[in-house]
Amino acid sequence: MIKDPARLQALLATIRQFVIETCIPQEALIDRDDCIPEPLVDAMRRLGLFGHSIPEAYGGAGLTSEELTLVNIEVSQAATVFRARFGGNTGIASESLVVDGTAAQKARYLPRLASGEITGCFALTEPEAGSDATSLRTTATRDGDHYVLNGTKCFITNAPLADLFTVFARTEPDTPGAHGISAFLVERGTPGLDTGMAERKMGQHGSPVGDVILKDCRVPASAIVGGEPGRGFTTAMKALNKQRINLAGLCIGPAIRLVDEMVRYAREREQFGHPISEYQLVQQMIADSNTELHAARALVLETARRRDSGEDVTMEASMCKMFASEMAGRVADRAVQVFGGSGYMARTVAERFYRDVRVFRLYEGTTQIHQLNIAKRTMAARAGALEPGRS
Template identity: 75%
Template sequence: MIRNPAQFQALLAEVRQFVRGKCLPIEEQVDREDLIPEAVVQRMRELGLFGHSIPAEYGGAGLTTEELALVNIEVSQVATTFRARFGGNTGIASESLVVDGLPAQKENYLPRLASGAVTGCFALTEPEAGSDATAQKTTAVRDGAAYVLNGKKCFITNAPIADLFTVFARTDPQAKGGSGITAFLVERGAPGLSTSAPYRKMGQAGSPVGEVILENVRVPASAIVGGVEGQGFRTAMKTLNKQRINLAALCVGPAVRLVEEMVKHARNRKQFGQPIGDFQLVQQLIAESNTEVHAARALVLETARKRDDGIDVTMEASMCKLFASEMCGRVADRAVQVFGGSGYLAGNVAERFYRDVRLFRLYEGTSQIHLVNIAKRTMAGGVER
């Protein structure tokens, strides 16, 4: 659903100019220094990138699912760390509030998330609760008009720099599965809340990821997202359903860029007295990659349009995330092959993207988890005719 094509094309052009003009030239610097310059982050704020999917009444752009997918394809054509800096605010870190937050909670937090004044994070994963997200060990015990939170979260994007944490904790220890899990809004500075130093990672340098430690953190009952106990896991699943489409779009962008880089290299690199792009086996690597890019983009945009039409796309969102992330990994591998020995050296665009995109097949549901989800829904009659 593109609401105003002319206005949206102007927004896309502005985003393209920013990522290609300001982000692309410093990709290697950010990878080396593990830090995005503050001036670039400030420009993200000025462009409204932190609030693209937050409703307009709270200071965001209120983009539709299709519009957001197209923006994500654009912004991810440079190092994925740049989108990660603002992506939490306009995605996973704000969506819980958008879908289930109380009016007062939305009014308090969404404008600040949309402006980038506050950085949010989504604290769901734990050491023993990854693919099995219902196995939450973090507890929230009622104490009068407050709750006391204890536990540890891991692999949390932006945790080391976050100001607002959406923390999922078990409020009913007797409940099974997703029942009894509640989502809480916790601000940095709350006594007992701390975060680890950023992890050293394989890729996506410049995107800080770490742990959230909760030691007798006391929060008021008004911190419960939606104000109702036991709805947290349902909120998380609503959030992830949309974010899986977003992530699939974020897998398409790097593949687009890598096809461009493969073509450029194949035209310029010569062997046996001619450009390597003249050799059919090199052409095969490029052709297969470009075909898969087009297939993934078509699937993502079709699913986004269905969601905008109010159709349940739970299975299709899993398909998007599975296919696009695996596709991106294959394209990155082919890019290294086209670049040859230079593609294995630090500082090469193929080497850097190869490391960065490997994460896509892990977070917001591993490929194996999505295969299980798709199989279950297909066996239950989820075949489109």
């Protein structure tokens, strides 16, 4: 749903200008230095990028899913690391609060997340609990009006620089699985919370990812998201459900950029006396990439619209995330091929984006986990569909 087309067009134009004039020229340097310069983060704050999904009542832009998808497609045409810097705040790290936070929690944190004054992160994954997040072992033991948290989270985006941690822990140790998990809001500086060094990783350099270590970390019971224990996994799934549509949008921007880069390179590069763009095998790679990104865009925008109208799009969100992330991988692979040997060299956008988009198929549910979810829901919904009398 687009609430105000004129306002949205103005926002998209502003972001496009920021992407082209500010972000793209700094991509290679940020990749090399593994760090986004603070003045650039300030520029993101001034543009309101940290708060697009947060309701207007808390200082955000209150964008709908469709609007947010269009913004994500625009912003991710620059290296995805830019979006990773503010993406927690305007996505997974604020969404738990938006959907399930108490009035006091929203008032305390959402305005500061929206402005970018603080950076949030979402700490679910553990060394032994990845795809099977319900097997998490971090404990939260009740002690009077407090809980004491113990455990380790790993691969947490922005953990090394975050101010606010949404930590998922087991409040009922004897209840296995999703029940008995609660989400806690833990501020940096709370004794017993520590963060590890940023991991060295394949791509998205400049987006720090690391451990969150909790050792007898004491937080008030009022730090539980929503105030009631045992609802943390439902909260996580609500946040992730929306985030999967966001992430799918973030896979489309790089594909658009790479098609543009393939076209530019193919027209400039000459072999056998002609630009390689004249060779139909090269054209095929461009045609397949552009077709696939259009298919992904149509699927994601349709799903975002249906979510905005109140439909349950749990299965479709999985389809979006799986299809768009796999599509981005195929497009990046073709881009390297069109660039030839240059595409393997670290100075080219094809090489950088190839590394950057690889993670999209891994986090927020791997491709395989989404395939399982889609299959389960398809089989439940379509069972008996061909029987007489079924519409």
